[in-house]
Amino acid sequence: MKLTTSQINEYHENGYLIVNGLFTEEEIQGLKDGIGKIDDRPMPSIIREENGAIRSVFAPHHRIEAFDWLYKQERLITPTQQLLNDPSIYLYQYKLNNKKAFDGGIWEWHQDYPFWHIDDGVKESQMLSVMLLLQDTDHAQGPLMFIPKSHKTGIAEFQPKAHLTADTIDLENSLNGDLKFTVKNEIIKNMVDQASIQPGIGSIGTVIFFHPNVYHGSNANISPYDRNTAIITYNVTSNLPEDRKEKNRPDYICLRDFNSIEADQRSIQEIAQSEPVSVS
Numbered sequence: 001m002k003l004t005t006s007q008i009n010e011y012h013e014n015g016y017l018i019v020n021g022l023f024t025e026e027e028i029q030g031l032k033d034g035i036g037k038i039d040d041r042p043m044p045s046i047i048r049e050e051n052g053a054i055r056s057v058f059a060p061h062h063r064i065e066a067f068d069w070l071y072k073q074e075r076l077i078t079p080t081q082q083l084l085n086d087p088s089i090y091l092y093q094y095k096l097n098n099k100k101a102f103d104g105g106i107w108e109w110h111q112d113y114p115f116w117h118i119d120d121g122v123k124e125s126q127m128l129s130v131m132l133l134l135q136d137t138d139h140a141q142g143p144l145m146f147i148p149k150s151h152k153t154g155i156a157e158f159q160p161k162a163h164l165t166a167d168t169i170d171l172e173n174s175l176n177g178d179l180k181f182t183v184k185n186e187i188i189k190n191m192v193d194q195a196s197i198q199p200g201i202g203s204i205g206t207v208i209f210f211h212p213n214v215y216h217g218s219n220a221n222i223s224p225y226d227r228n229t230a231i232i233t234y235n236v237t238s239n240l241p242e243d244r245k246e247k248n249r250p251d252y253i254c255l256r257d258f259n260s261i262e263a264d265q266r267s268i269q270e271i272a273q274s275e276p277v278s279v280s
């Protein structure tokens with residue numbers, strides 16, 4: 001699937017692009033069946049809310065073939081190549097972000113690229129993320145929210161947090177509701193005064209392409225409906241993270257298969273019968 005010139009312009013202008021109906025209900029059901037098979041014993045790649053609910057599952061393609069299939073879909077790869085203006089892309093990060101009905105937590109306002117630049121040594125922001133909505137998603141379910149055009153303003157001054165010091169900060173402060181590179185409130189207010197806040201909502205199977213520098217965040221989900229998503233981040237193969245040896249973030253956060261992605265032509269029905277892979 002090729003994006004039109006007007007869709008490409010919209011992405012570059014606003015920092016995100018919503019495309020409805022990219023995946024069918026049957027395909028989403030195939031992915032959900034895969035999620036149902038995930039072994040949820042405590043392990044580092046499963047991040048939990050303080051109440052114990054699963055917040056994120058990193059590298060789901062290592063466990064479930066349906067998620068391996070998903071990130072290789074031509075309808076994601078071709079638009080990404082168009083938006084990044086580069087034919088050679090690989091998978092940089094992949095996660096399922098859940099917000100359980102009544103229980104889903106917030107994500108503070110942030111940009112993604114500072115984490116990838118500072119924590120992994122990625123030099124350029126020539127990357128993008130794709131969020132797939134796994135159910136109809138409305139304002140009440142804590143959808144992702146964007147500040148349009150905010151990706152044009154560069155990297156923000158971060159909000160200092162007294163409780164996050166060199167001794168207390170850990171890996172999870174890049175992954176949980178207490179982010180280390182969150183943004184000063186006055187910066188957010190100024191941008192929202194000018195450009196408003198727009199929600200990433202839509203029907204099941206909707207896809208949102210978003211820029212790594214666009215400011216985004218999300219509210220809690222106290223609605224009676226889940227808000228579950230898959231988020232795939234692609235990078236170009238000329239922009240690899242540094243190899244910091246033992247200081248590298250774990251492979252489930254900063255993926256290190258740098259081969260450029262080949263499209264998977266199979267249908268979801270062809271892989272639906274696969275058994276989950278056990279990951280430690």
Ligand SMILES: O=C(O)CCC(=O)C(=O)O
Nearest residue numbers: 097107112143144218231
């Ligand atoms: O799942 C969400 O609502 C927020 C996710 C997010 O901000 C991120 O992955 O960078």
